[in-house]
Amino acid sequence: MLSVALRSALSTQRVFLWAHASQRCWTSAPAGASTSLLVDSGHVKPPCFCALPQGRGAFSLIRKHFHSSAVRLKKRAQPEPPPRELDLIRYDMKHLWEGPKPALILGFAGLLPFVSPTLLMAVTETYYPQLAYAQVAYAASIVSFLGGARWGFALPESSPAKPDWINLANSVVPSLLAWATMLMSDSIVPAATMAIMGLGISLHYDLTLLPTYPSWFKALRTVLTFVAFFSLLGTIVINDLYPCKHFF
Incomplete structure (x- = not known):
């Protein structure tokens, strides 16, 4: 027991x-x-x-020992993006008038050799080979100038564009196109076409491939290039429409 x-x-x-x-x-x-x-x-x-x-x-x-807060299974609602403006030259066109006045005045004054021959031939309804040749020669010099401007922009040490093969080699291309334009000056159609190609390639370099210029300059380059393009195109059309007449 x-x-x-x-x-x-x-x-x-x-x-x-x-x-x-x-x-x-x-x-x-x-x-x-x-x-x-x-x-x-x-x-x-x-x-x-x-x-x-x-x-x-x-x-x-x-x-005390467990995390008891509610778990959010859904992500936070993202704020709606602001409405996009017209995607024109990467929003640089609105900065056109912010550039220095000497650059704007000289830039627009440089359109006179492009516009005046085309307007004169269109008003008189006569094709003048001397005016067309002067216009194409001026276009070739402008194309060469644009290539040299890129070269000079890349050389300073403080420049955002490096003096590498891309910048310097692309700066030589417009000068070669200008040289080819002058070699074709006997016939206005291929010469003007080559000048148009040089202006278009230079604009493509400055806006998309090598976008290191200020916004106002890119907007100015776009306006000037389009006016020059239509001026040369008008000369080509006048060559086919109106009779030819020499000054001398």
Whole structure:
């Protein structure tokens, strides 16, 4: 009887110890306690889990050890981009009048040798070869000047354009086209066509391939190039429409 009483008392003490240990939080248990059973003095103990209290304390204890904020499954709504303006010369056209006045005056004055021969021949309805040759020669000089401007822009140390093969080699191309224009000056149609190609290639270099010029200069280059293009094109059309007449 005595042995049975001792055994029942010992089992009761074990149950009390297990119940008391369950009140400890599992975070204070040694490593490996959550994945394996604990062995102490030859007796197998269950893993120590936190017995959550009842009432208000339960939620505070969960927030203490766990992140209980709501997870946003959706991304934040991105702000709508502003409405795009007309994609004209990369928004540089609005900076046209911000350039220096001498550059603007000399630039637009340089259109007179382009426009005046075409207007004179269109008004008189007569094709003059001397005027057409003067116009093409001036176009060739302008094309060569544009190539030299790129060369001079890339040489200073503070310039954003480096004096590498791309910048310097592309600066030589307009001069070669101007040379080819003068070699074809006996026939106005191929000569004017070559000048138009030189102006277009130079504009392409300055706006897309080598965009290091200021915005006002790129806008000015665009306006001047288009006026020169239509002037040369008008000379080609007049050559086919109106009769030829020489000054001398």
